[in-house]
Amino acid sequence: MSKKAGVPFKGTKEQEKQLLEVIAELRDTPGCLMPIMQRAQDIYGYLPYEVQKIISDELRIPAEKVYGVATFYAQFNLNPKGTYKVSVCLGTACYVKGSGPVFEEIQKILGIGDGECTPDGKFSLDTCRCVGACGLAPVMLVNDDVYGRITVDQVKGILEKYN
Amino acid sequence: MANVTLKINNVEVSAPEGSTILEAARLAHIEIPTLCFLKDINEIGACRMCVVEVKGARTLVTACVYPVNEGMEVFTNTPKVMESRKKTLQLLLSIHRQDCLACVRSGNCELQTLCKDYGVDNSARYQGAMPASEIDDSAAHMVRDNSKCILCRRCIAACEKTQGVGVIGANERGFNTYVGQIFDMELGETSCVSCGQCIAACPTGAIYEKDFTKDAFAAIADPDKFVVVQTAPAVRAAIAEEFGAEIGTNGEGKMVAALRRLGFDKVFDTNFAADLTILEEGTELIERIKNGGKLPLITSCSPGWVKYCEHYYPDMTENLSSCKSPQQMFGAIAKSYLAEKLGIPKEKMVVVSVMPCTAKKFEINRDDQAANGVPDVDIALTTRELARMIKQSGIKFNELPDEGFDDPMGEYTGAGVIFGATGGVMEAALRYAVEVITGKELGAIDFNDVRGTQGIKEAAYQVGDLNVKVAVASGLANARELLDKVKAGEADYQFIEIMGCPGGCVNGGGQPQVPGYIRNTVDVRAKRASVLYNIDKNAKNRKSQDNPQIKKLYDEYLGKPGGEKAHHLLHTKYVKRQVNKDQM
Incomplete structure (x- = not known):
């Protein structure tokens, strides 16, 4: 039943570093979740489980909350784009x-x-x-x-x- | 706070400034219907059942969130209001699988009640596509059937705000919205702690406990089985509600009579095991304080809390008391001491527990909960399931005589019974530990500082040379707040009691359903807790160490508290878990 992303996650340390910087920059802004998700998608091209989990851990909000937002807006992709x-x-x-x-x-x-x-x-x-x-x-x-x-x-x- | 004067249905009402129309209407003896509204945790004005007309307002307004102001004129029962509420119900029904006859919530479903009140039977009116949904029965304790979900989000609020867990949420949007988990992980794969507060919050039959009443009936009917039942402290404080009694009615005597009539071979009390827990846990506390052990010691009776600790504070599992919960201690003793005493092979004994709790269903299958090579407890039922069994058997609960528990595992003290309320374990433990540490009999037996339904309570006691600092939290969001303080070094308690559910077991996820409009206006936790404190006040023995059957158990069988045999039977280990998974 779970929507497994068919493509294995290939995020790099460099991408994670960028994401953590984005979170550090925005975390104190009210309503920072969506801007962080948008920037995360710019970094990774999509928002896989692993990326949503980093956002959730860093902001100390439930990961499901991130997923709820990701599935509400059509602009967020849960899957990468192919070649x-x-x-x-x-x-x-x-x-x-x-x-x-x-x-x-x-x-x-x-x-x-x-x-x-x-x-x-x-x-x-x-x-x-x-x-x-x-x-x-x-x-x-x-x-x-x-x-x-x-x-x-x-x-x-x-x-x-x-x- | 200043009051404002307004008119509701042409009747003048004075209400505190800042009140909502819903609250002001109650002062005028009018109950405005609600579905999604839960005070403090789900004030979202989403379901639109509570709409009213306000003079001068462009549209109908939602009474649950709309503040009153001076001179306001509100109408709660105009044709326009009634028509709107009816339409809301019809639309809800159009995506609701109407399986009312056999639905577990038939009779106490809030949607059903409102449809009846508003004469909404025209369910065909908006017939059309139904949102796709799947049943999730992956968790140990519950089933979620989204075909009965009305998307009120009360479960989501309970999970995230009350419990600080937040593994469920609203996914997708519009017609495709559903309550689910991240990446549609199954609930059983997430860090759900099985507390059941989502069940307690659900207005319909979309979330319910896994029902094991059939297994209990089958065990009773099996002539080869010897079936003993144990009832948790909090069950007696609520079971009578299932049979029409007011919240806060003591149903102990009739419950015992009903269990006997259901055919259980022995009717025992988890309170007995609660007393036993106190001797073990109290001893552990004293040893940790004296020998420089890991402090603060944190209680481990609440399996929802234990699972929460394992998922969210894995670095603090060493702080958990190694004591099993009273339910499991009872089972371990029943299948050893009692089985030997009665000459019954442990394999033939079935231990059924009746609990205010859904996490107990998870707990019985944990590792290291089978001290005698067989599971300590075989079947864990909720208070609701017991009520269902009584109803199915045609036992007229209210007409039953009051009966007492069987010997020897039915004897309990006041300290054992207050386990069911937040602060109760702490108080019971103090009644024991203070006497052991000082070597003197306790004068004042009531520890009032740790009583009451506040989420977090703190106290300090001078015990002999020791200044003992304690804290009590109930509801896991409160536990989180408290533990973060401890981790940050802002507090140095020696002993902490944590209960997974707000108010403790009396308000557990397995207790009788309380509809939203009562939850929002009545302090259910305090009323049920008062039952337990009254029993304690009138008990002959009020300290666990004074329970004659517990003394006998140690003398005849266990040796001393914390001894080798006790350790083998009554203590357990914990695991370190993570929040959800690392990857999909």
């Missing part, structure tokens, strides 16, 4: 042109859901709302590569290019 960031547009035009089934197919092939990352750190998957290419709907992106008018059958081939 290849796959995103599928679920905006109106793409959606009516069938990006839903495309998104499902990608989830099936990669074995991960929205906002997650494959255990090898290669692919992460996100949905987005309109990339300004409605004429090409449905659209998916892998990093900066845009693929338009895609069908479910083409998904496998596209992903294989990045292996």
Whole structure:
């Protein structure tokens, strides 16, 4: 049942030092939790359990409280981004042109859901709302590569290019 | 403080400045309904059951947090108010799994009561998707079923603010919000201390203790088993509430009669073991003081506190008394001394305990709690579970005669019975230790400084040549405050009593449910504690060392307090735990 981050935590001592400095700088400011979490995400790219635990230990607040905030706001990521960031547009035009089934197919092939990352750190998957290419709907992106008018059958081939 | 005058439903009321509308309405004999509100710990105005109209206000306001002011006009029962409250209930029902017939809280569910009061039966009105939820039964003592959760956050407040534990919280947002743990770790994997204060705070059947009444009934029905039951001090101070009595009613005699009628072979008292604990713990205290042992010595009767210490103050586990809790001491003696006396093989003996506590369910399965090669205690029930057994068996509690406990493990002193209230263990220990240290009989037996429901109490006593400084804390957030002082070197106590639940065991997580509106207005802790102090006041023997059956136990079997045999049976070890895990 627990949402294990599929990618092992690879935080460095240097990152931890930076985080501790941020906490030391902000800890006496009222309402410091969110700014600290934002800066932590800048440092690590996401907010894994280990990072939330450091924040909790340092501020002497329950770790669950940090997690509650992290899951309340969409801007906080619990999973790292992969080498290849796959995103599928679920905006109106793409959606009516069938990006839903495309998104499902990608989830099936990669074995991960929205906002997650494959255990090898290669692919992460996100949905987005309109990339300004409605004429090409449905659209998916892998990093900066845009693929338009895609069908479910083409998904496998596209992903294989990045292996 | 100055008073302000306002009108509630056209009736003039004078209320202290700074009061809320909810408080002022009570002065006008009006109870405004609440669900999420718990005084001091959950004043968040979130559930919107308490809405009222205030003349001149743009919208309905939440009475639980809205302060009164001079000349204010409040209306608590207009059609607009009623309609809003009804709609709130309907919306709550639309995401509530309505399993009311068999629900453990049916009859004392606050949501059910309000729906009945407001005639809300149209549960189909807002029918639609239900938030996804899973049952978490990973902890030793409880089950959480979020399909009955109304997101009032009372459990979260109890866990974080009252207990300083904070392993549960609200995750995600909007329709997907649920009460859970960090990264959806199972509750049993977190540093939850099993205190059950979340259960006591829950207005519905979303959180409840793991029910072992079936196991108890099965053991009683098994002709091969000899089933002995022990009841903790605080159970008698609350059990009668389950049968309609006022808070603060002594139910001891009827409880004993009911246990006998349930078919237990022997009905004994944990108070006996509390007296035993005092001799062991008192001796340990004296030895540590005399021989330069680790001080302060901290009591270890409360398994919620012990687990909290292991998780949050692992560097202080050496301060914990090595004494087992009275529940476990009872089991260890029952399966040795008593079994031998009665000629019953220990394997055939089943020890059932009735406790005001859910952490006791965790404690019976701890390591090193099986002194005789079999578990000291087999089944730990809460006060609520015992009441359930009595009801299921058709025993008419209120019509029962008052009966007494069986011999020999049913005899107790006033010192044993006050274990159930905060400060009680401290007082009982002082009644023993002072006599041992001074070698003189104690004159004044009441140690009033350590009584009362304040979260932290301190006192100092001149005992012979020694100046003994003591402190008492109940509720783990208070314990944390006290321990931080000790760690910072700001206090040098020799002896500290800590109870996991605020007010001590009388207010334990396994006690009869008290609805929010009573919790908010009645000092439940003091009322229940008064039962125990009254028993103590009228007891023939008020010092543990005067318990004739305890003397006999040492003479015939254990030798001396703190001796080798006592050590083997009655003492235990602790482990160092961490807060949650290091990594996922």
